[in-house]
Amino acid sequence: MSQDKIISFENIRVACRSCSLNALCLPMGLSSEDVEKLESIIKRSRPLHRGEHLFSGGERFQSLFVVKTGSVKTYTPSSEGGEQVLGFHLPGEIVGLDAIDQDFHSCSARVLETSAICEIPFRRLEELAATLPSLQHQLYRLLSKEIVEESELLMLLGKRNAEERLASFLVSLSQRFGKRGLSTTDFHLSMSRHEIGNYLGLAVETVSRLFTRFQDERLLDVDRKHVQVLDMARLETLAGVAQNRASRRESN
Amino acid sequence: MSQDKIISFENIRVACRSCSLNALCLPMGLSSEDVEKLESIIKRSRPLHRGEHLFSGGERFQSLFVVKTGSVKTYTPSSEGGEQVLGFHLPGEIVGLDAIDQDFHSCSARVLETSAICEIPFRRLEELAATLPSLQHQLYRLLSKEIVEESELLMLLGKRNAEERLASFLVSLSQRFGKRGLSTTDFHLSMSRHEIGNYLGLAVETVSRLFTRFQDERLLDVDRKHVQVLDMARLETLAGVAQNRASRRESN
DNA sequence: CGTACTATTGAGCGCTCTCAAAACCAGTGG
């Protein structure tokens, strides 16, 4: 009977996938009516096309955004028209958490390809969370997770060489595609080499050379933006375990 | 009369400073009884001495910690005893936000000098927040702020050269000391050159050379761990505006 | 006052950036 109201994690997962809210309700024990409440505040927008903005830096904070399909790039415009890429956001991931603090967006977000995006008005989410402890906790977790992931990236940029950075990047993409049920070894890069370089703190030329090298070493098969991982184990080794050089710098 | 219950921001500030909760209640509109509730869940621990841990990576998540006096370093131990410094936490700042997500600490935290630390059991804070919307919102902001600050650091590590990194580091310390009413131009570095280098992704030798250079250029006066900023304007320029080189890499 | 640690300074090298040019691709219009 309570089974009527409490749906299982699996079902929630399915329900949420349909509304692209994995990120929010995946690990929660929300009853079906709670899920309905959550869904009721979500706006579904028309598909956005390459180059369109979810929001721009400085804009008033209204909503969080969940990527349903496609991909989003967040970046901070810098002087002279240059930009600093802060992250790439794939289906199931949330964009806009940076804006809660100051109540305006500290970065800009634009879609890299035609994408379906859900919008969650934050005020209403906050109100709802106040009445649903598990949702409240989930929100804290979400924010905390973002912090942990940024710490990891931070380490990547601080201590790893070019090879390790690109390997980590590819492994990360692979794992994130995997979470959504997509292929972990065969995927499309929606961002340019330049954007990858910008994100990883490398020059475009270095990124390009590395792709060629990885291909020569039979790690990858690269055709423009299509990547096929041929040797995931070795790629993961490069990404994670290959801290030999870096750990020397760490250790003192 | 409601003045009896609602204390001004200034008073809250004072009240909170005494309990080192600036970070939590500074921008809130909590009534005095609410502040009392908040204070009631805070544990004050005995002073910790250099090298003692607040928590270690992998430990069960129990509490957040607020630095009252002294300083704390967070880091992730890596293979072979090396470590990656994730951040330095000064008085008024919060440690432990990374642990909310997985319910265990993803990094370790140890004090760099004799420090007074307050402990806030997170479960109780969460319960309290559920009944106090402004506290709930403040918690969201706190987490969001951490995300924004990490993004900034991310940019630092990705795109800036050694000089710019150290300058940014010093400016950041200066500003954070300033927030606590301490001198912005005259302060003590509680961390070693090695830890600074580790944090900034630089070799110890590079950090040392830069300190010498900054001193030669009359930017700083450095005596061991005592730093005096002689030309803050120029230091800030180095830290922030000096994106000439970096922005070339950004712009494509 | 020796031991261990931390910081400084010097010399050389390697990774990655920079500059430059060519190849490739996508879209447009003749």
Next chain:
DNA sequence: CCACTGGTTTTGAGAGCGCTCAATAGTACG
């Protein structure tokens, strides 16, 4: 279909920043 244009990617050659190794100097502590 092809030429034209703007953009992206690739490839090459050289230079410089910051790392590495090594040695010295300074500091803390028993």
